[in-house]
Amino acid sequence: MVQKHIGIRDVAEAAGVSVTTVSHVLNNTPHSRTSSETRARVKDAAARLGYGPNRMAQGLRTQRSGMIGLLSEEIATTPHAGRIILGAQETARAHDLTLVIINSERDANDENHRADVDALLNRQVDGILYATMYHRELSLPANLLGTPAVLIDASDKAGLVPSVVPDEEGGAIAAVQALTDAGHRRIGFLNNIDDVPATRGRLDGYRAVLAATGITYDPQLVTNSPSETAAGYAVARTILDQANRPTALFCYNDRMAMGAYRAAAELGLSIPHDLSIVGFDNQELIAANIYPALTTVALPHYEMGAWAVETLVGLMAGHEEGRLLADQPTLIACPLVVRDSIAPPFSTNQHEPKD
Amino acid sequence: MVQKHIGIRDVAEAAGVSVTTVSHVLNNTPHSRTSSETRARVKDAAARLGYGPNRMAQGLRTQRSGMIGLLSEEIATTPHAGRIILGAQETARAHDLTLVIINSERDANDENHRADVDALLNRQVDGILYATMYHRELSLPANLLGTPAVLIDASDKAGLVPSVVPDEEGGAIAAVQALTDAGHRRIGFLNNIDDVPATRGRLDGYRAVLAATGITYDPQLVTNSPSETAAGYAVARTILDQANRPTALFCYNDRMAMGAYRAAAELGLSIPHDLSIVGFDNQELIAANIYPALTTVALPHYEMGAWAVETLVGLMAGHEEGRLLADQPTLIACPLVVRDSIAPPFSTNQHEPKD
DNA sequence: CTGAAAGCGCTTACAG
């Protein structure tokens, strides 16, 4: 039942050649010549026996494992993780690289991170991807610096390692512009309260659109609160209770938008006709299932995973461009995902106006 | 900068002993004796140099890679994936095993699956975890059978490989019982329309509670529709429009429950006072953020991942118990997660009755 | 065009 695993020697025997020759033809070794007749015999034998090279032996010999490690924080805590992994995994596979995933502990300290990196290093990974599960700045474990590495959804305080992050400002611009394009001038912004890049970038985007459209920035319309549904509800209630209330709300994330939906319902405001709402994150589960479906901005998780692997591959090949990328995080666009939560202001009739 | 990677020979030199001795003390080789003085010197040298064994060399020599492969379908399409991975990954780590993840294509056919398994086999994984992203029955690629393997959230038609699945019936019992315990007798069930184990199991659970409570099964109260929010809304509207409408709804999943929430709102029914609702899946993003927060049944993804690795480890060690598990899927409990969507029927006052 | 041989970094009988 358990047939002995077949190796390169078995192929050589079956083809009546040396293992050297088998290796040459199967790897297409450059500068090696083999008669096409021999090549055929070898390939045939390999296929017939179902031979696949032992990657550990290969790796030991070539000093390249063909594996890259993905070190991620809270892999499962966030619904985003999957798409980063998917982007990294598919791109890795396209390069014939295997992705090894290691999850760092929730309350990981520097020592834990060191240990995680060491675990990967002992596995002889050729490079390391370091992903955090929301966009932030961090200082890296020292042992990461000896190996090709790239950061996902995080940037390196010291600017030594290339990193890729979402273009928060651009995403906010797309969101708010969708609102101004629909004719809104009084636009509330339920911002996060944490001092993270997303909070700053999305505010910048909001202000940029206002400025470009000639709308005066009104601090009354901007709030900072925890980025949770409950806080979103509370803050939306407050902001919508103003005499001259906004006709549209830009929410820091989809969960806050969910809270805003509830506030609107309680106030008898119909979305989008009495109130337009745009979110951020594009958490499908919420955005696509809430009623009406939420127009929001997508975080480019898949793309960041893919970009990171491509860049890592370049670094591993010793390309210099990779190193040049290190001092500035690379921004990936956050596209607007249009659903049903935006309409022109005061469009009290149930049907979209045809124009 | 790039210090040459240190190997066992460096440690041997530094400690003034042979590599054999280093290997013995670092691995705690059974039946090997080493003076405690030597042991100390070796350990000290290893620590000082920051030595970690090259796992590829180790693996090549011992014929065990210390890696297990997780083959998963649609790793990122579902929010569940993360918790399966997390459970598997943490358990693997506890056994000093590394998890290698490979994502099978969305429209994978048998040939693709064979190729995925081969990729893992070439990596010399010691065992394979095969996860589908929703509970179903499948036939396995032939090349999987030569290696220790266990199925997650899926069962093997041929009964050759151990598998772990959620206890759908038990979960449904917990859900419906929560309703009957609150005093409900007319309980609608918005079931899925697909013929999958969850559809059958959850219906069985529903009927079991009814039978145990002496409530006659009323087919009018049970629907089959796609398990989406929109269909959940439509079906809930219909079922709640009946003259003698149910006082509670058991929903196949949280998305359908979300649709039911909307139907209730439109009909002016306040949850939970006019209508109690219980869901299934415990998709945090929905269940915890919807208002009122949804009482639902959790799928034991983390636990399934952990169980699978434990079982795989047993299989790899050659334990016979593992093999015995193969003919019947192992069931893991689906616990009820109590939130705010259940109340006694006709509890029209806004405050919970104190008793 | 083809092959014999060394060696990647370990572990493990075996000898002393």
Added chain:
DNA sequence: CTGAAAGCGCTTACAG
């Protein structure tokens, strides 16, 4: 109690 040596399955100068 300690060490010399073989060998895991490959690749790659090198020789012919």
